[in-house]
Amino acid sequence: MAPQLRVFVPPHPLVKHWLGVARDVNTPSALFRTAMTELGRWLTYEAAREWLPTFDTQVETPLAPCPATFVNPEVPMMIIPILRAGLALMEGAQSVLPLASVYHVGYVRNEETLEASCYLNKLPSSLSPETRVLISEPMLATGGTMMTAMADLVERGIQPGNVRIVAIVAAPVALKKLAEAYPELTIYTAMIDEGLNENGYIVPGLGDAGDRTFGT
Ligand SMILES: O=P(O)(O)OC[C@H]1O[C@H](OP(=O)(O)OP(=O)(O)O)[C@H](O)[C@@H]1O
Numbered sequence: 001m002a003p004q005l006r007v008f009v010p011p012h013p014l015v016k017h018w019l020g021v022a023r024d025v026n027t028p029s030a031l032f033r034t035a036m037t038e039l040g041r042w043l044t045y046e047a048a049r050e051w052l053p054t055f056d057t058q059v060e061t062p063l064a065p066c067p068a069t070f071v072n073p074e075v076p077m078m079i080i081p082i083l084r085a086g087l088a089l090m091e092g093a094q095s096v097l098p099l100a101s102v103y104h105v106g107y108v109r110n111e112e113t114l115e116a117s118c119y120l121n122k123l124p125s126s127l128s129p130e131t132r133v134l135i136s137e138p139m140l141a142t143g144g145t146m147m148t149a150m151a152d153l154v155e156r157g158i159q160p161g162n163v164r165i166v167a168i169v170a171a172p173v174a175l176k177k178l179a180e181a182y183p184e185l186t187i188y189t190a191m192i193d194e195g196l197n198e199n200g201y202i203v204p205g206l207g208d209a210g211d212r213t214f215g216t
């Protein structure tokens with residue numbers, strides 16, 4: 001069967017709570033950052049389920065031998081925060097995946113054309129195809145930023161089937177674009193919103209995630 005984009009919206013009260021905090025226009029920047037970090041933590045927790053590679057072994061408890069399962073540190077795992085807004089989300093992701101390497105990439109949308117351009121790329125020139133990649137990117141709006149980031153990853157050897165995107169809010173147009181180009185992808189998001197306004201902002205969304213995270 002042909003792969004189909006999988007989008008999960010975990011029905012978790014903490015995800016709902018922190019999404020409400022992030023959406024509220026009256027939330028100050030410090031609390032908005034906390035909301036981003038918490039959403040990164042819980043969405044990554046959900047994304048890691050049945051995805052994080054493990055190995056089975058045995059340990060000695062103080063009383064008896066006992067089977068045990070550990071996260072396998074030999075399978076390469078990376079977190080890619082998309083600057084700027086992906087940084088606070090990444091902090092939560094990192095608390096769940098402390099062994100993951102972090103590679104920063106920065107893309108910015110042109111406010112008129114809405115096209116994304118890259119201003120920072122710390123990715124190595126090639127990556128092992130079995131690398132598991134978690135991308136932290138709060139907003140999937142037109143999808144242009146994520147399409148560019150995915151192209152940069154695939155060019156370096158990453159398989160889309162090994163990528164999970166953690167996003168706070170996703171617009172249908174971005175999901176459609178990603179589904180057509182990378183149907184093997186898996187996305188974890190707190191909500192799929194209605195659409196975009198004439199300036200390319202997600203409605204109801206949460207405004208400019210980067211500006212609200214950093215108080216700019
Ligand atoms: O799906 P798209 O239409 O491409 O929009 C999503 C991107 O737009 C925002 O970044 P922005 O360019 O505002 O940069 P910032 O995070 O530094 O604020 C947001 O953080 C995403 O990266």
Ligand SMILES: O=c1cc[nH]c(=O)[nH]1
Nearest residue numbers: 141201202207208209
């Ligand atoms: O709603 C949106 C769309 C793109 N980028 C944001 O920060 N917010």
Ligand SMILES: [Mg+2]
Nearest residue numbers: 208209210211
């Ligand atoms: Mg911005």
